[in-house]
Amino acid sequence: METPVYPAHNYLTNGHGLKSWLLTKDHKRIAILYLISISAFFFLGGLFAVGIRLELTTPQGDLFQPDTYNKFFTLHGVIMVFFFLIPSVPAVLGNFLIPPMIGAKDLAFPRINLLSWYIYVVGGIFTLFAIVAGGVDTGWTFYTPYSAASSSTNVVPTALGVFISGFSSILTGLNFIVTIHRMRAPGLHWFKLPLFVWAHYATSLIQVLGTPVVAITIVMVFAERAFGFGIFDPQRGGDPVLFQHLFWFYSHPAVYIMILPALGVISEIVSTFSRKRIFGYSFVAFSSLAIAVFGFIVWAHHMFVAGITVYAAMVFSFLSFSVAIPSAVKVFNWSATLHRGSLSFEAPMLYVYGFFGLFLIGGLTGLFLATLGTDIHLHDTYFVVAHFHYIMVGGAIMGYLGGVHFWWPKMIGRMYSEFWSRISAILVFVGFNLTFFPQFVLGYMGMPRRYHMYPDEFQVLNVLSSGGAAVLGLGYLLPVIYLLYSLKYGEVAGNNPWGASGLEWRTQSPPLTENFLEVPTDIPEAYEYTPKVVREAKLV
Amino acid sequence: MSNGYAHAEGAPSMHGHDHAHHPALQHHFSTMSQQREAGVLGMWVFLLTEVLFFGGLFITYTLYRMWYYEAFALASKSIEIVPGLINTVVLIGSSLTMALSVRSAQTNQRKATVNWLIATIILGSVFLGIKVYEYALKFEHHHVPGATFDFFGHAEASGEGHEAPAEGVTMGRDQIQRTTQIFFSLYFVMTGLHALHMIVGIVILFIIAWMAHKGRFDSEYHAPVEMTGLYWHFVDIVWIFLFPLLYLVERH
Amino acid sequence: MSSGHSGVHVSPLSTYLSIFAALMVLSAITVGAAFVNLGAFNPIVALAIAGVKATLVILFFMHVKYSSRLTKLTVVLSLFFVAILFAETLMDYATRGWLNYTPMGQ
Incomplete structure (x- = not known):
């Protein structure tokens, strides 16, 4: 095998200096800008999580004032949801990979792509301002009437930050939809597309359909706070439950904005490392669309005890179960893909194995919460906290990290330390379970979320959880070190280190600004791992 | 492998059209029609988000109209119908001039394109002018939600409000105060956001008119005019719904 | 074309x-x-x-x-999702009276 050479001409060397980055229209550079900024927000959000876990190691609530604690969990939620999870996979991996995956030179609207990063940054600045100005304590959900009428903290700048960053999300989704429709290479029809692209298409639909509803809701809360308009405040005749309807109309599907692209990542990695075509390709493809649509009809399962009628609750409960179907289709098809595949255990695949376990637990506990009677017991307890962390951290972040490890050699052209990457994948999995599994038990035993004190008998489980969080934090810090190290000292990766079949692996690593010297015209079916292809890629 | 950096201009076109590139063709598109179709689809997807954006307002309106129908009827009757009707005519007229501008661009009539765009700008500005007049009236009548809100303020000041609430109204005075305020909150949010969309539209129209004047568009490349048109028509459609919902509740 | x-x-x-x-x-x-x-x-x-x-x-x-059909589909899609927003929100409010709930303000 010839030794790979680091290509002199690539998107990283095409232009130098800060200006060439801040004014770039190259989707790959914009992806890197996103990677840097969302990582910063991830560690900022993580800092607040550290505060929460430190406070909860003792039952007395002796570290922070109650108000400070409220601000900590609010900011942890706001930052992680709106400034890390929602942009994570789409804005970084989707941005970088969709054009090369479909044989395009760029996204359909490169300038709008850059604009959406700037909008994200402006939204982030508003939120950072809210933090510096003293924080906000409404919870990431901004429930009225507290947020609109009572809270004396910085609701307006935070809500504006979320509102503004929402437009970044809308524009990214819009760009992807148009790109996937209009920019595919000749002959690359829909059923040859990687499932990563299908997942992003479904995600983009949610972004453009759901985000505007939360935007208008925030506008109304803003009008209520700033001008004294009465829309959600019961004292002025408004209905706070309506706020929750509108909020969850977006925020439930938003969970799928976080998880769907991660599911797309999983499909790519599973196929590559089991050397097999994804079992039931079209089912997996359509299950993404089904999740997107079903995601929009189940929102009020967040509101079973908020005062909606039992009749509406029954319908929402029933519909909520329907989301389990396409999710299960995916898991079963991945399992069938793994079955008799020639499996390997590189870091990306370790993240995927971890993902399976966590997503399964997260998904199944979701069914508990969709069940009306059970939810009344579990609502607003740590059971809910554990459930959505299993989906959003266990699912989405495992997928994101798996994807970053999988495509890092494509993005940067260099390999990271194999040893340390495996260690970090294992640490994340162990630390995650140690952090959040005890919370299922705590919630089941009745510990409510969002309190900084708790009865003494909950301490053992809380200490376990905090200890796990330390392991988890280490697992998240390690990649920063070895990935940064690999930038300069990593081995040159070559164009296709994993022997993957996707179109993006056919260009050089890191790719040219135009992605391809010449757009490939002989595009095979997705996930071609016939013996011939495998042999030629020197995989065996 | 060769790692020479390829400039797009030199790369062969994907679709094999051999004719010279249109100056407006961006490097990452292969043909003008691909570029145009991408732009138009992008505009439609944007309008899709706009529909959902206003959809959130309309469901809020619907709920409170169900709950507080009497207040909505009372409050709606306090709004002058004539400026609203004039604005309806003006805005639909501006939609016509916009459509004609797009048509002129399609048929390569540069002068007509510019003129129709200017007509659209004028009509849009007339709409906003009338809106300003209407808002001023609301301020005068204390019909702006907030600390100074007083639904009966205007009627009492003009000495005709003593027997209010009107016949058939079952709500008490405080109740009317509270619930008409919700109507006016929605009135201002809805018409305010609509007006904001119009202001943005007018700014875009100015830019497009300038580009048209400079001869940037022809029958092959006029997607910006077309997309501005789509946006403008959408804003018109929002008003088509706002007018009966805000001005015409129980006028009989 | x-x-x-x-x-x-x-x-x-x-x-x-x-x-x-x-x-x-x-x-x-x-x-x-x-x-x-x-x-x-x-x-x-x-x-x-x-x-x-x-x-x-x-x-x-x-x-x-x-x-194109795609444009038509986009229009229909937007209306479909607004319809979901309306139908399911009103499903809650329309059934408010059934269990002797008293909606606020009435």
Whole structure:
């Protein structure tokens, strides 16, 4: 095998200096800008999580004032949801990979792509301002009437930050939809597309359909706070439950904005490392669309005890179960893909194995919460906290990290330390379970979320959880070190280190600004791992 | 492998059209029609988000109209119908001039394109002018939600409000105060956001008119005019719904 | 499709003028109908006319009648999701009275 050479001409060397980055229209550079900024927000959000876990190691609530604690969990939620999870996979991996995956030179609207990063940054600045100005304590959900009428903290700048960053999300989704429709290479029809692209298409639909509803809701809360308009405040005749309807109309599907692209990542990695075509390709493809649509009809399962009628609750409960179907289709098809595949255990695949376990637990506990009677017991307890962390951290972040490890050699052209990457994948999995599994038990035993004190008998489980969080934090810090190290000292990766079949692996690593010297015209079916292809890629 | 950096201009076109590139063709598109179709689809997807954006307002309106129908009827009757009707005519007229501008661009009539765009700008500005007049009236009548809100303020000041609430109204005075305020909150949010969309539209129209004047568009490349048109028509459609919902509740 | 003119449909002037006339007539009918007591049908008539007007604008001014299936699908998709928002939110509020709930403000 010839030794790979680091290509002199690539998107990283095409232009130098800060200006060439801040004014770039190259989707790959914009992806890197996103990677840097969302990582910063991830560690900022993580800092607040550290505060929460430190406070909860003792039952007395002796570290922070109650108000400070409220601000900590609010900011942890706001930052992680709106400034890390929602942009994570789409804005970084989707941005970088969709054009090369479909044989395009760029996204359909490169300038709008850059604009959406700037909008994200402006939204982030508003939120950072809210933090510096003293924080906000409404919870990431901004429930009225507290947020609109009572809270004396910085609701307006935070809500504006979320509102503004929402437009970044809308524009990214819009760009992807148009790109996937209009920019595919000749002959690359829909059923040859990687499932990563299908997942992003479904995600983009949610972004453009759901985000505007939360935007208008925030506008109304803003009008209520700033001008004294009465829309959600019961004292002025408004209905706070309506706020929750509108909020969850977006925020439930938003969970799928976080998880769907991660599911797309999983499909790519599973196929590559089991050397097999994804079992039931079209089912997996359509299950993404089904999740997107079903995601929009189940929102009020967040509101079973908020005062909606039992009749509406029954319908929402029933519909909520329907989301389990396409999710299960995916898991079963991945399992069938793994079955008799020639499996390997590189870091990306370790993240995927971890993902399976966590997503399964997260998904199944979701069914508990969709069940009306059970939810009344579990609502607003740590059971809910554990459930959505299993989906959003266990699912989405495992997928994101798996994807970053999988495509890092494509993005940067260099390999990271194999040893340390495996260690970090294992640490994340162990630390995650140690952090959040005890919370299922705590919630089941009745510990409510969002309190900084708790009865003494909950301490053992809380200490376990905090200890796990330390392991988890280490697992998240390690990649920063070895990935940064690999930038300069990593081995040159070559164009296709994993022997993957996707179109993006056919260009050089890191790719040219135009992605391809010449757009490939002989595009095979997705996930071609016939013996011939495998042999030629020197995989065996 | 060769790692020479390829400039797009030199790369062969994907679709094999051999004719010279249109100056407006961006490097990452292969043909003008691909570029145009991408732009138009992008505009439609944007309008899709706009529909959902206003959809959130309309469901809020619907709920409170169900709950507080009497207040909505009372409050709606306090709004002058004539400026609203004039604005309806003006805005639909501006939609016509916009459509004609797009048509002129399609048929390569540069002068007509510019003129129709200017007509659209004028009509849009007339709409906003009338809106300003209407808002001023609301301020005068204390019909702006907030600390100074007083639904009966205007009627009492003009000495005709003593027997209010009107016949058939079952709500008490405080109740009317509270619930008409919700109507006016929605009135201002809805018409305010609509007006904001119009202001943005007018700014875009100015830019497009300038580009048209400079001869940037022809029958092959006029997607910006077309997309501005789509946006403008959408804003018109929002008003088509706002007018009966805000001005015409129980006028009989 | 001829790439010279991007295959765009150019509507005759008369189409635009007659659609404009129809919109004007419908606006007049909306106002007129509002002053007639139709009971529960007042809002229904008003919204139906608004719907017809919007449809005319979408089909002819926005050229959806001559556009690709994808454009038509986009329009339908937006209405479909607004319908979900309305139907499921109202599903809650419409059943509020069934268990002797008293909605606020009544």
